[in-house]
Amino acid sequence: MVLYNFKKITVVPSGKDFIDIILSRTQRQTPTVVHKGYAITRIRQFYMRKVKFTQSNFHEKLSTILEDFPRLDDIHPFYGDLMNVLYDKDHYKLALGQLHTARNLVEKISKDYVRLLKQHLSRLPSIDPNARTLLICGYPNVGKSSFINKITRADVDVQPYAFTTKSLFVGHTDYKYLRWQVIDTPGILDHPLEDRNTIEMLSIMALVHLRAAVLFVMDLSGACGYTIQQQAALFQSIKPLFANKPLIIACNKTDLQPMETLPEEDRRLLDEIAKEAAQTSSLMLLDGSQEAKECLLTMSTLTDEGVMGVKNAACEKLLQHRVEVKMKSKKINDVLNRMHVAVPRVRDHKERPPCIPEGVAAKMRITEQVATRKQTEKDLENAHGGAGVYSASLVKHYMLADDDWKNDIVPEIMDGHNIADFIDPDILLRLEELEREEEEREAAAEAEGEVEMDEDELGPEELEALAAIRKKKKLLLEEHRRKKRTADNNPVIPRKHDRDQEFTAGRMGRHLSSLGLDPTLALERARSRSVSRRGRKRDRSAVSEGGDAMDVDQPSKRLRSRSRSTTRPLSEVRPGEGFKDSAQKVKAMKIGKKAVRQRNKDAKKGEADRTIVNLKPKHLFSGKRGTGKTDRR
Structure with a gap:
């Protein structure tokens, strides 16, 4: 059985009493004094707390009223009709709706005023009233x-x-x-x-x-x-x-x-x-x-x-x-009681004028002497930070036409080339000689009446020869640039990898013929060697005892001994090594041997020896041991 006890509903105060109740509670449960030493952030929090606390109290009281009063749709129809007869159901619902709206308005006003407090109080300057x-x-x-x-x-x-x-x-x-x-x-x-x-x-x-x-x-x-x-x-x-x-x-x-x-x-x-x-x-x-x-x-x-x-x-x-x-002020007496000014008593009436101790005077005289005499590199070093800090100038003793040129910055590398390779002290004389030679040649050409011919005046054969000359000149120029770029350090391509078949027997025969030699024996020897490589028997009957020196396929081991290639001496300078001549290379080799002599004698590790930085890396020699285990995991 459902029982309704409407007498337990809290009495709703009037609007004025309601405001007094809320403000009284806010005054009792929030701070009330703002001291003059408070920072601006603390003052801002003080007023924001009051606004939020007031809003929460309004929300709590209005929510209690809305929850205490029953909804007409949830109660028995008898009570609903009874309330409609006594109080008018429409007025009742309208009053509860206005309370609900008032609660939302209070919350919205609270948010707006908190935002305004943040904006206005943030504009206040940070002034210290007690500062100078x-x-x-x-x-x-x-x-x-x-x-x-x-x-x-x-x-x-x-x-x-x-x-x-x-x-x-x-x-x-x-x-x-x-x-x-x-x-x-x-x-x-x-x-x-x-x-x-x-x-x-x-x-x-x-x-x-x-x-x-x-x-x-x-x-x-x-x-x-x-x-x-x-x-x-x-x-x-x-x-x-x-x-x-x-x-x-x-x-x-x-x-x-x-x-x-x-x-x-x-x-x-x-x-x-x-x-x-x-x-x-x-x-x-x-x-x-x-x-x-x-x-x-x-x-x-x-x-x-x-x-x-x-x-x-x-x-x-x-x-x-x-x-x-x-x-x-009254505090000055307390301060004066704690202060004592000590005044020295007169010991005698002897005058004691100010003086400089002899040790200090001697150092001052030494300093003056150093300042007056000519400064040495040691003095400059001591004056500019000492050893390790001062760097001596290497250009101040240069003998130049103008002393202002001493501090000019000269680049060491330009366009990928060393500047020192292009410095020639006699370059002006050489330039004059070239200009003089050019003038003499021009004068001689004018005297002989030499005139350059135009290509239109050349015949077909002459044009063909001119094109061949230009092509050969272009090939030679490209070959020269390639060798200069790689310092003539090109790998030799074996014959089996020579896809262009440049080194053939026919080419060799044509080259020997152009030199005025008979290429017959050389070609037969090359063919016989190629046949022997394929597993065929070598025909030695055609070779007489007094054969040519090109035939080396005699049965005798003494005759079959091959000539060994001569080894290039170590002192010879190869392209790209960076040495000026053989003497410089020999000197560098001696210095290098002398540098490693003591290290080799002591059996110390050198730059070519294998180096193991960490003999026992942690990821291989550390871990947890399980039950009954004494070795690492």
Whole structure:
């Protein structure tokens, strides 16, 4: 039996109470304080956590309401009709649908605001409120961004119109081995606080909360669009923000309008501003005019004149101000109690002027003598890193027509050839001789009346001979180039592999006939040897006892002894070995034998011996041993 207990349904609060319940739970279960030392990433996570926690609470409460209230399609028809009579079924379904839509809307709004938090908080600059800071402020287009680009590694956009800088930009610089933070603020206009827009309020917030040295930048030329009177009025309106801060008035664009050529009224106005700046920064100086002079500085960001002076003055004033603040604090007494300055007591009244020890003076004199005398290669070696580092110049003693030629780079190899092979000291004389010989030949040809003949005047036989000569010349040229390219180191092709059949008996006979010799006996001998190779019997009856010297097929072993080829001596230079002559080759062979003599005597391993790098490779001599096994696997 199914029982429905509708009294267990949670009471649905009103809209206002529902919001109070969710926000109260968010306040109790999430962090509530953002400290000033938090990094920007931690602040971003703080607010994102609150948004996500609120969304999850809304989702949980609305889901509980939707699950507690029954669906009309799932309950008994009696209860469905009863609810329709009492509450109207359509209104009931419409209310549950609106709750479901509200849950989805809350989730979507949560995602949108988390995305906005990431975008907006990521735009916040990483400013350290406790670091040494220089804060630049003033009217728009007076040169604030140009100044920060000059003294830091920042890259702020600079344009010739107002409000180019729309947010806070941070750069860093160094002064007295300390890191300094420089902040560029957007331009501020002279109107009431409630009329200032968001961009101007960024500068106001920085002036209010940051303990920094303030640089109020002014444009003397008026190129920014505002006069000196208007800029002075802005200084007066925001002067309360400069209280207890080192303040400097930086007059920019002196390249367009020097301070000396200003009208008397504008000059008097600047002096008054400088005095007020000195009073505002609360510097303790005896001379009021000197105090005002130190607060009023000129510069030009275009020519860099006075830029570093303004930066150094602002940093020095901030350091002095921080020291004064620390001296006035209560912690100074605790620090002074732990400090002790030791002052040496006077031992006697004897004067002890500064002096140089004798050992140091002797080394100094030696150094001066080395510097005055002529430097040797040893001195140059010691001065340029010592042995192994210094490399002596081999060309500084060359005797050339011009000393500037000594350091010219001469290539060793060009187009695949050694340059030294083509160097001839008498090349100019040889060139003159060739030119003289050519002139003599031309003169002799003109005297004899020799005229070159045209091919059209030649007959058929002469043309055929000319073609044969040209073909032979081409073949000889190709053969010469082949031998030159391979250094005449061509392999000899055996006859059995000679596919072109160049070395035949007929060719041999024709060659012997052209030499005026009878080739009959040589051809018969060649044929008889070819027959003997095929297994036929040799016919020796035709050979008489007094036969020709070409016949060597006599039965006697003494007559059948073959002539041995003569061996080429080792000292002879072969093509391609790289030796100039036989003497150079013999000398190289002696040096090579002498180099291996001691190694062979000691029976040491040479370059021709077999080398085994690893006698016991790991993959052959390592492994696991199984049960009962003592050898390797």
